[in-house]
Amino acid sequence: MIKIAYFDADVVTPEEIFMAAGFTPMRLLGDPTIEHDKVNEHIPPTHCVWAKNILEQAIRGLNPEINGVVTSHGCDCTNREFDIWVESVDIDFLFYLNVPLKRDKIALNFFLNDLKELISQIESKFKIKIQSEKIKEAIKLTNQIRRLLKKISEYRSKMILKGSEFHELVKLSQTDDKNKVLDILKKKMNELKTKTPFTDKKIKRILLTGSIIDDTDFLKFLEDKGFQVVADDLCIGSRYFWNTIEEEKDPILAIAEYHLSKPLYSTKMPSYDRFEFLKFLAEKYKVDGVINIAMKFCEPMLYDHPYMNKRFKELEIPYLFIEMLYNREQYKQLSTRFEAFAEMI
Numbered sequence: 001m002i003k004i005a006y007f008d009a010d011v012v013t014p015e016e017i018f019m020a021a022g023f024t025p026m027r028l029l030g031d032p033t034i035e036h037d038k039v040n041e042h043i044p045p046t047h048c049v050w051a052k053n054i055l056e057q058a059i060r061g062l063n064p065e066i067n068g069v070v071t072s073h074g075c076d077c078t079n080r081e082f083d084i085w086v087e088s089v090d091i092d093f094l095f096y097l098n099v100p101l102k103r104d105k106i107a108l109n110f111f112l113n114d115l116k117e118l119i120s121q122i123e124s125k126f127k128i129k130i131q132s133e134k135i136k137e138a139i140k141l142t143n144q145i146r147r148l149l150k151k152i153s154e155y156r157s158k159m160i161l162k163g164s165e166f167h168e169l170v171k172l173s174q175t176d177d178k179n180k181v182l183d184i185l186k187k188k189m190n191e192l193k194t195k196t197p198f199t200d201k202k203i204k205r206i207l208l209t210g211s212i213i214d215d216t217d218f219l220k221f222l223e224d225k226g227f228q229v230v231a232d233d234l235c236i237g238s239r240y241f242w243n244t245i246e247e248e249k250d251p252i253l254a255i256a257e258y259h260l261s262k263p264l265y266s267t268k269m270p271s272y273d274r275f276e277f278l279k280f281l282a283e284k285y286k287v288d289g290v291i292n293i294a295m296k297f298c299e300p301m302l303y304d305h306p307y308m309n310k311r312f313k314e315l316e317i318p319y320l321f322i323e324m325l326y327n328r329e330q331y332k333q334l335s336t337r338f339e340a341f342a343e344m345i
């Protein structure tokens with residue numbers, strides 16, 4: 001199976017284009033169990049710990065099924081890291097997708113041109129033709145997955161599905177064959193309809209936000225501390241499935257519009273608008289508190305935090321901000337802060 005991987009802080013990579021080309025899109029995820037040995041030769045110590053981890057894996061050698069990597073402009077770290085990938089990673093096909101930070105008409109046209117350039121470079125590299133009809137078929141499939149994920153996500157709030165189990169499903173959706181994923185999600189949906197809610201009434205309902213959180217063990221750790229993630233605005237979460245792509249339009253235009261209209265990430269403008277989606281989620285899912293996790297040296301999150309803190313205070317919603325390293329030892333070290341927050345709310 002040929003895979004095209006993507007390195008993306010904001011899930012703005014058009015998976016449907018890879019699928020239409022006959023490839024399986026696979027999001028690159030971190031591995032919190034590895035040491036950062038090789039990457040330190042290329043990157044300063046103040047670079048985002050998650051982005052660094054992905055480069056460490058790439059320098060060591062990615063899965064041999066991966067025939068190409070697309071880096072999508074999420075933040076300045078991923079942007080500048082691409083230059084290092086070109087020099088130090090042994091991959092035949094590397095493409096930098098310049099996803100705009102703004103969302104106006106000029107930005108849309110800019111993005112459309114870059115998507116067309118991506119298509120043209122894939123066609124030329126792999127000697128194939130990407131048909132419009134194939135992109136439309138792929139859109140229908142990914143939309144089905146998004147709709148199912150959205151329905152399944154509701155079972156977190158009904159206290160039937162653990163946040164960690166849902167997190168695994170979203171990760172699977174971003175890394176495995178989409179037809180296989182669709183079958184798994186359909187089965188899960190049917191299974192959930194027959195289940196009853198957890199009985200522990202003391203569980204705290206949490207809205208989880210922040211940088212990328214791709215280690216499911218972190219959600220399990222939160223569950224051990226008495227939290228249930230009932231809602232999130234994460235890229236391994238709601239931002240991946242909240243909206244769907246219009247199926248009747250020109251597919252490239254529909255993909256571009258979709259990515260420029262999904263819930264905002266801190267790296268996009270105007271970043272303050274991100275709070276409005278968080279407020280909506282906090283109220284809709286009646287959360288007891290908000291946990292905002294910033295990966296160490298994730299500047300977009302660090303800049304957002306004072307504003308988030310102020311706005312959640314105004315709403316009288318308890319808010320916890322944690323900056324953490326990308327390894328599991330950190331969870332233990334931060335344990336008391338989470339325990340204190342659980343007691344407080």
Ligand code: SF4
Pocket residue numbers: 009048049050051074075076077078211212267295297298299300301
């Ligand atoms: S965690 Fe922050 S700094 Fe790191 S890649 Fe994501 S947005 Fe960029």
